[in-house]
Amino acid sequence: MDDEWTVDASDALTISLVEPSIDDDSLNKIASFHPKFTYPLFGDEERIFGYKGLKINLQYNASDLRPNLSVSSSKKFASVGDIEATDVSAVMKDFLPGVAFQKHPDFRQAVRSLPDTWTPPGRLVKTFNKGGEVYEVWQGNLADSAVKQLVKRIQIIVLLFVEGGSYIGEDADGNDEPEYSLARWSVYFLYKKNPDSDTEVKSKYIFQGYSTVYRFWMFQQPTPPATPRSDTTALHAPPNDSWELPERDLPLTDIPHRARISQFVILPTFQGKGAGAMLYSTIFELQMKDLSAKEVTVEDPNEAFDLLRDICDMRYLRKNEPDFANLKINPDVPIPEKGGLLRNDTGVTLTHQSHTAADTIVDIDALEKLRVRHKIAPRQFSRLVEMHLMSRLPASVRPRADSSGSKNPVASKGDKKVYTLWRLLLKQRLYRRNATILGEFEITERILKLNETVENVEWEYAKVLDRIESTSAVANGKRKLDKGAEAEDGPSGKKIRIEDT
Numbered sequence: 001m002d003d004e005w006t007v008d009a010s011d012a013l014t015i016s017l018v019e020p021s022i023d024d025d026s027l028n029k030i031a032s033f034h035p036k037f038t039y040p041l042f043g044d045e046e047r048i049f050g051y052k053g054l055k056i057n058l059q060y061n062a063s064d065l066r067p068n069l070s071v072s073s074s075k076k077f078a079s080v081g082d083i084e085a086t087d088v089s090a091v092m093k094d095f096l097p098g099v100a101f102q103k104h105p106d107f108r109q110a111v112r113s114l115p116d117t118w119t120p121p122g123r124l125v126k127t128f129n130k131g132g133e134v135y136e137v138w139q140g141n142l143a144d145s146a147v148k149q150l151v152k153r154i155q156i157i158v159l160l161f162v163e164g165g166s167y168i169g170e171d172a173d174g175n176d177e178p179e180y181s182l183a184r185w186s187v188y189f190l191y192k193k194n195p196d197s198d199t200e201v202k203s204k205y206i207f208q209g210y211s212t213v214y215r216f217w218m219f220q221q222p223t224p225p226a227t228p229r230s231d232t233t234a235l236h237a238p239p240n241d242s243w244e245l246p247e248r249d250l251p252l253t254d255i256p257h258r259a260r261i262s263q264f265v266i267l268p269t270f271q272g273k274g275a276g277a278m279l280y281s282t283i284f285e286l287q288m289k290d291l292s293a294k295e296v297t298v299e300d301p302n303e304a305f306d307l308l309r310d311i312c313d314m315r316y317l318r319k320n321e322p323d324f325a326n327l328k329i330n331p332d333v334p335i336p337e338k339g340g341l342l343r344n345d346t347g348v349t350l351t352h353q354s355h356t357a358a359d360t361i362v363d364i365d366a367l368e369k370l371r372v373r374h375k376i377a378p379r380q381f382s383r384l385v386e387m388h389l390m391s392r393l394p395a396s397v398r399p400r401a402d403s404s405g406s407k408n409p410v411a412s413k414g415d416k417k418v419y420t421l422w423r424l425l426l427k428q429r430l431y432r433r434n435a436t437i438l439g440e441f442e443i444t445e446r447i448l449k450l451n452e453t454v455e456n457v458e459w460e461y462a463k464v465l466d467r468i469e470s471t472s473a474v475a476n477g478k479r480k481l482d483k484g485a486e487a488e489d490g491p492s493g494k495k496i497r498i499e500d501t
Contacts, residue, residue: 004052005049005050005051005052005077005085006047006048006049007047007048007051007052007054008046008047008048009035009038009041009042009046009047009048010034010035010036010037010038010046011034012048012051012054012055012056013034013035013038013056013058013160014032014033014034014055014056014057014058015032015033015034015035015058015059015060015157015160016029016030016031016032016033016057016058016059016060017029017030017031017032017059017060017061017062017206017207017267017269018030018059018060018061018062018111019061019062019063019111019206020111020112025108025112026108027059027108027111030062030206031267031269031270032269033267033268033269035160035161036160036161037159037160037161037162037163038160040095040159040160040165041091041092041095041159041160042086042091048086048088049077049085049086050076050077050084050085050086051073051075051076051077051085051086052073052074052075052076053073053074053075054071054072054073054088055070055071055072055073056069056070056071056088056092057069057070057071057072058092058096058100058156059107060153060154060207061110061111061114062205062206062207063114063118063120063191063204063205063206063207064114064118064150065150065153065154065207066099066107066110066111066114066153067096067097067099067100067153067154068100068102068104068107069089069092069096069100069101070104071088071089089101095156095159096156097152097153099153100153116204118204118205119138119205120136120138120150120189120191120205121138121140121144121146121147121149121150121189122138122139122140122141122144122146122147122187122189123138123139123140124136124137124138125137125138125139125188125282125286126278126282126285128278130273130274130278133192134192134193134195135190135191135192135193135208135275135278136190136191136193136205137188137189137190137191137278137279137282138188138189138191139186139187139188139189139286140186140187140189141182141183141185141186141187142168142169142182142183142184142185142186142187142212143179143182143183143185147187148169148176148182150187150189151168151169151187151210151212154207154210155167155168155263157265157267158263158265161265161268162263162264162265162302163302164300165263168185168212168214168262168263169181169182169185184214184215185212185213185214185215186212186213186214186215186259187210187211187212187213188210188211188212188213188279188282188283189207189210190207190208190209190210190266190275190278190279191205191206191207191208192205192206192208192270193205193206194206207267208266208267208270208275209264209265209266209267209270209275209276209279210263210265210279211261211263211264211265211279211280211283212261212262212263213259213260213261213262213283213287214259214260214262215255215257215258215259215260215293216257216258216259216260217255217256217257218256218257218258218294218295219256220256220294255292256292256294257292257293257294258293258294258295258296258297259283259287259290259293259295259296259297259375260296260297260298260299261280261283261296261297261298261299262299264276264279264280264298264305266279276308277308277311277312280308280309280312281312281316283296284296284312284313284316287375288374288375293375294372294375295375295376295377296375296376296377297377298377298380307464307467309380310383310384310387310464311464311467311468313376313380313384314384314387314388314464314468315468316374317374317384317388318388320374321370321374323366323370324370324384324385324388327362327367327385327388327389327392328389328392329361329362329389329392329418329421329422329425330360330361330362330421331414331417331418331421333360333361333421335417335420335421335424361421361422361424361425362385362389362425367381367385379433382429383461386422386425386426386429386457386461387461387464387465389422389425390422390458390461390462390465391465391469393415393418393419393422394411394412394415394418394419395408395409396408396409396410396411396412396415397411397415397416397418397419398419399458399459399461399462400462400466401459401462401463401466402466423454426454426457426458427450427454430450430453430454430457431450434450434453438450
C-alpha cells in the first residue's frame with residue numbers, strides 16, 4: 001500500500017518563474033525546474049505519502065520573487081486510524097513566508113500590480129553585457145528590510161539545491177537575529193534586465209541567482225610605526241595600564257574581516273551561460289576594493305563551485321598579477337636520491353639548513369605576499385599556484401585529463417626533473433595537510449596512498465586547465481570546447497583515500 005500511495009517529492013515539486021502576460025490577465029511561465037534535494041522538507045527518503053498524481057507548484061514572480069504555493073492531486077488517501085496523508089501545506093509553512101499561501105487570484109493580481117519602476121533592493125554594483133543581453137548585480141545588507149524580505153522569499157532554494165544548506169539571519173528557534181548580526185550579511189542578487197523598449201515582455205528584471213557573504217572578524221597583528229612615536233593614531237597602552245574598549249560604535253566597515261561566501265545559487269535554467277562567473281567575479285572584485293576585507297573564503301564548496309572558483313581565480317590572477325602569470329619552477333634545485341625533507345619553504349634538502357629563494361622550487365615568501373595582496377585563502381592559493389605551474393610544464397611531461405588521442409613528445413632529462421620538482425611541491429602540501437591520517441599507515445603504504453592522491457589531483461587540475469584553455473580558445477575563435485573538458489567523472493578505478501586538496 002505504501003508504494004501505491006507514495007510519490008517522489010522531487011518529481012512532485014515544480015518551481016517556476018512567472019511574469020504578467022502582455023495580452024491578458026494571465027501569467028506567463030519563464031522558467032520551470034524540479035529540485036535537486038527535498039530531504040530537508042520531506043525526510044531522508046524524499047518521499048510523500050498519501051497521494052496519487054500529487055502536484056506541488058511553487059511559483060515566483062520573476063522580479064520581486066513573491067511566492068505562491070498550490071497543492072493538488074488526483075486522489076488523496078483516506079485516513080485509517082493514525083495513518084494519514086502528509087499535510088504538504090503544513091510542511092511547506094515551515095520553509096516559506098506567509099504570503100506564499102494566499103489564493104492564486106490574489107497572487108496573480110499582486111504580480112500584475114507591481115510598478116514598472118520596481119528595481120531590486122540595495123544598490124547597483126555591476127552591469128554586464130553578454131551576448132547582447134544585459135545583466136546587473138545588486139548588493140544589499142540583510143539589515144535592510146527589503147533585502148531581508150527578498151531573501152526570506154527565495155532562500156528555500158538553498159535547501160532544494162545546496163546539499164547541507166541552511167537559512168541565514170535566524171536563530172535556532174527561527175527568530176530574526178539582532179540587527180547588528182544581520183548587518184554582517186551582505187547579499188548579492190543577479191538579474192537579467194530586459195530593455196525598456198521590449199514590448200514582448202512585462203518583467204523588466206528576471207532573477208537569475210544570488211549569493212550571501214558573511215563578515216568574520218579577523219585578528220590582525222599590530223604593526224608598529226616605522227619611526228617610534230611618529231604615528232599619533234597608533235594604539236598605545238593608557239598610563240594606568242588598563243585597556244578599555246572605545247566609547248563609541250565602531251563602524252562595521254572599519255573592522256578587519258574575512259569575507260566568507262556562505263550561499264551561492266544560480267537557478268538551473270540559467271546555469272551554463274556564465275551567470276555564476278558574473279556573480280562570483282563581482283563579489284571578488286568588491287572585496288578587493290574593501291580595505292577592511294583581508295581574505296575571501298568559501299563555506300563548504302561543492303565540486304561545481306570549486307570548478308567555477310578555480311577558473312575565475314586563475315583568470316583573475318593571470319590577467320592582473322604579472323608575478324603570478326610569469327611564475328615558473330626553479331629547475332636548479334637539486335633532488336636528493338633518498339631521505340629528502342619536504343620543507344615548508346619548498347626547499348628539498350637532506351638537512352635542515354636555511355634557504356634563499358634562489359635555491360627553492362618557488363619563492364614561498366614572495367608568493368605569500370602576493371596571496372595576501374589578492375586576498376585569496378591559503379589552500380585555494382596553493383591550488384592555483386600548483387595548477388598554474390602544471391600548465392607551464394613541458395608538453396612531454398604535463399599531465400592531461402584525456403591523453404588517449406594524443407602522443408606526447410619524448411621527455412628530456414630536464415623535462416623529467418622539472419616534473420619531479422612540481423610533484424614534490426604538490427606532495428609537500430598534501431602531506432602536511434594529511435599528516436595525521438598518513439601517520440596511521442606504515443611507510444610503504446603511506447607512500448602509495450600519497451602517490452595515489454597526487455595522481456588524482458593531477459587529473460583534477462588537468463580537467464580545470466582544459467576547461468580554461470578550451471573556453472579561452474572559443475573566446476578567440478580558435479576551436480570549440482572539447483567534450484573531454486566537460487567530463488565530470490574521475491579516471492576509472494581511482495579513488496581518493498586521503499583528502500586530496
